[in-house]
């Protein structure tokens with residue numbers, strides 16, 4: 001019973017938040033367009049409505065081969081496998097993107113100030129970048145695995 005109640009309130013919370021954020025999403029999504037016609041509902045929810053996939057749900061967390069991570073919508077190269085590291089957060093993480101791969105904007109959703117980044121080519125949302133990364137860049141690109149396609153290089 002309590003579980004059901006919690007579910008109900010969570011649903012109401014999300015609904016209110018979506019209604020509140022709708023005008024912002026509409027403005028933002030005007031610049032994005034679907035290029036890959038085979039995107040799943042989940043992928044669209046992340047890329048066009050800035051949802052976040054469940055942590056530890058992406059198989060790319062365990063992808064350690066050499067290669068490049070491409071945008072799942074438009075296909076451009078975004079990250080090199082050289083920049084990938086295990087952040088322990090449950091999302092594929094990178095210390096740097098390829099030059100010019102992303103554009104950023106400040107995101108105030110959930111009352112937290114974060115830097116959101118989106119594909120510079122097609123405009124879809126990919127994740128958030130934080131200043132607590134390892135190495136010389138000090139950055140941590142926290143990317144939704146569903147927004148990426150990995151292509152190994154042999």
Ligand SMILES: [Zn+2]
Pocket residue numbers: 071072073074075076119120121122123124
């Ligand atoms: Zn793209």
